[in-house]
Amino acid sequence: MQVLIVDDDVGMRLTLRRIVECEGHQVLVAEDGPGAVRTAMEEPVDIAFVDYKMVGMNGGDACAALHRVRPDAALYVMTAHVSSEAADAALAGGASAILHKPLDVDRLLGLIAARAERDD
Amino acid sequence: MATAPELAPSEHNVVARPLVMATAERCVAFSRGVVLLTALAMLEGEVLLGNEPLTVLDLVVGVAATYVLGTAALSVMGRERPGLQLPLLVADMLVITGIIYLAGGVFSEYYLLYYVPILQASVRLNFRDAIASAVLSSGLYAVVGLSTGPDALIPVKAQLRATTFAASATFMGAFFGLLSREARSHLQRSHEMTELAGALAAKNRELQDKTRQLAEAQESLVARERLAAIGELAGSVGHELRNPLGVIRNAAYYLRKRLCEQDEDVREMVELMDTQVHVCDRTIAALLDFARPEQAVVEATDIHAVVEEVLGAAAVPAGVSVELQLDPNVPSVRADRHQIAEVFANLLSNACQALRDRGSIRISTGVEADGETVAIEFADTGPGIAPEHLDRIFDPLFTTKAKGIGLGLVVCKRFVERQGGTLEVRSEPGQGAVFTVRLRRAPTPDR
Numbered sequence: 001m002q003v004l005i006v007d008d009d010v011g012m013r014l015t016l017r018r019i020v021e022c023e024g025h026q027v028l029v030a031e032d033g034p035g036a037v038r039t040a041m042e043e044p045v046d047i048a049f050v051d052y053k054m055v056g057m058n059g060g061d062a063c064a065a066l067h068r069v070r071p072d073a074a075l076y077v078m079t080a081h082v083s084s085e086a087a088d089a090a091l092a093g094g095a096s097a098i099l100h101k102p103l104d105v106d107r108l109l110g111l112i113a114a115r116a117e118r119d120d
Numbered sequence: 121m122a123t124a125p126e127l128a129p130s131e132h133n134v135v136a137r138p139l140v141m142a143t144a145e146r147c148v149a150f151s152r153g154v155v156l157l158t159a160l161a162m163l164e165g166e167v168l169l170g171n172e173p174l175t176v177l178d179l180v181v182g183v184a185a186t187y188v189l190g191t192a193a194l195s196v197m198g199r200e201r202p203g204l205q206l207p208l209l210v211a212d213m214l215v216i217t218g219i220i221y222l223a224g225g226v227f228s229e230y231y232l233l234y235y236v237p238i239l240q241a242s243v244r245l246n247f248r249d250a251i252a253s254a255v256l257s258s259g260l261y262a263v264v265g266l267s268t269g270p271d272a273l274i275p276v277k278a279q280l281r282a283t284t285f286a287a288s289a290t291f292m293g294a295f296f297g298l299l300s301r302e303a304r305s306h307l308q309r310s311h312e313m314t315e316l317a318g319a320l321a322a323k324n325r326e327l328q329d330k331t332r333q334l335a336e337a338q339e340s341l342v343a344r345e346r347l348a349a350i351g352e353l354a355g356s357v358g359h360e361l362r363n364p365l366g367v368i369r370n371a372a373y374y375l376r377k378r379l380c381e382q383d384e385d386v387r388e389m390v391e392l393m394d395t396q397v398h399v400c401d402r403t404i405a406a407l408l409d410f411a412r413p414e415q416a417v418v419e420a421t422d423i424h425a426v427v428e429e430v431l432g433a434a435a436v437p438a439g440v441s442v443e444l445q446l447d448p449n450v451p452s453v454r455a456d457r458h459q460i461a462e463v464f465a466n467l468l469s470n471a472c473q474a475l476r477d478r479g480s481i482r483i484s485t486g487v488e489a490d491g492e493t494v495a496i497e498f499a500d501t502g503p504g505i506a507p508e509h510l511d512r513i514f515d516p517l518f519t520t521k522a523k524g525i526g527l528g529l530v531v532c533k534r535f536v537e538r539q540g541g542t543l544e545v546r547s548e549p550g551q552g553a554v555f556t557v558r559l560r561r562a563p564t565p566d567r
Contacts, residue, residue: 009363015370022377080362081408084415102366102401105373 001025001116004048006036006062007078008055016049016108023109025116033057033065040069047115049099049108052079052090060090067094074115078103205245209253212237217260226265226278231285234261238289242296250297251290258286347516355411358404365404369397406527409462409535410516416456416538420562423453423460423496427483430464437477442468445484453494453559459535460559463543466528467498467555473521474502474553492561499554505547513545 003025005016010031017027028043030036032054039045048066052059063075077090080101087098099108216233223230234257241253265282372393380387424446436442471481479501486495505513512518514533519526529543536543540560547553 009367011367012363012370015367015374018374019370019377022374080359080366081412083412101362102369102397105370 001112001119002028002044002046003112004028004030004036004039004045004066004073006030006033006048006054006059007051008032009051012051016103019105019109020112023112025112033059033062036062037065037069040066040073045070045073046119047074047076047112049076049078050095052077052086052098058086060086060093060095063090063095064093074111076108076111206241206249209237209241209245209249210256212240213253213257213260216257217264220261220264221267225267226261226281231261231281234285234289235292238293239296242293243300247294247297247301250293254286254289254293258282258289261285350517351407351411354407358407358411361400362404365397365400368393372397405462406531409531410527416459416535418454418456418539420452421455421457421460423450423455423485423494423559426455426457426461427464427485427496430461430468431483434465434468434472436468436472436481437475439478440472440475441480443480443482445482447484447486450485450487450494451564452562454562455539455541455559456535460539460557463532463535463557464496464498466532467557470528470555471498471500471502471553474500476502487561488558493558494561496557496559497554498557499552501552504549504551505545505553506549510545510547514543 003020005013005020005027006029007013007016008031013029013031017029020027028039028045030039033050033056036048036050040048045066048063048070050059050062050066054062057065059077059079063077066073066075075095076097076099077087077095078099078101079087090098213234216230216237219233220226220228220230238250238253238257242250262282265278372390376387376390376394380390427444427446431442431444468481468483475481481501482497482499484497484499487493488495506520509518509520514529515526516530517526533543536557536559542556542558544556544558545553546556
């Protein structure tokens, strides 16, 4: 499984990377939307977790761009607080769900596991 | 802010006017009695006794009887009708003329009685009527003069006397007429002043009320604006704190995975971190709910499922027992499931804190008498809420807890009200507290 973590916070990238790697998955990281799209063009991505609030391109738009590059990837937006309009826009752009911060890590791992099971 | 001085109407003026009028009426009744009695006595003397003069006793008895009769008549009649005053005065003058005629004509001293109706007219009627009375009495006196004398010849002395009287009567009527007009207008003015002072005092009270209302409105506006600003700031800070909190929670998760199995102390510390992150997150959630409330998604919600879900997730202390009295007939309600769960979690957590780890909580549901409202009660056996706190319990930033920012119940109330419901509290010190959420039942397809 190739998991892409997109977050402008280095701590968030590092902790999520370690946790997901512990489960035996490959982790790719990017610190913004354009970086995420570049990574997705270079490497296959099965599932991506994208922070909503980022400089330049927000998580909703980043998901929409990733969806065009990797239409099969499952995309999740992570956010501390988001208006319902923004959440709707993100879901319309290709995101499967909105995950609230602080993250429920078990749920995140559950989503990855479910995806892995489906791919198998 | 300066306030206008309190003005009270002068009670002196209000009482003075009726008192003056009553006294004047008494005097009139008295004088009229004197005139009538004199006329009767004269008539009696002329017809029955020949020209025998009156004794002092006759006069004293007559005056006393007149006073008593006049006063009694006045008290029965109440106030004399204004339209009758002038005809009565004319009648008085005719009677006086009769007296003068009977008492020996123009040379009788009874002509002085004419001054009584003239004075009455001056005091009780107006200036014009006073002059008219003077002219009329002069005319009547002249008529008496004309009929005086055995050979219908008018002596010069009688002419002189009649003319002198006419002049003095007119002067007197004019003088007292003017005087009483002055007095009346003064009375009128003072009455108007009294009324004006009363009106001014009423306006003043109104102004003070308005000023107070304005001050209250301003205070509430300032408080609301300050609260909005605090909310906005707190919301932003809360939002920014969520990211580092998330990192801490992730790090704790990782540490638990890697180290906990090897070391019990590490596990304890990591769990502590997790719990504290959760506490921080609850506070931030309250701030964000307060600062940027989300739109309620109202749908038919099974309230019992929400209660059980909240109870399952809540950290109820070991010494606290929770008793459920869920009415199976309760229908689905109109509610935002997420928000109402937050309300229940908050009420449950408050109850646990009030019990200080010991006591019981009863959660009961039921349909109200109207059949449209579902009530959900959270009752605890804690110390209750002090009466002075009860009114302020839903005020933003009001808290009696050592930990807490005073937004939990505010947000709960907002959530419930946004879904068309109400949140109420009742409590007596020492008797615990009962929070009641009332929500409307969801419309059913067959209804």
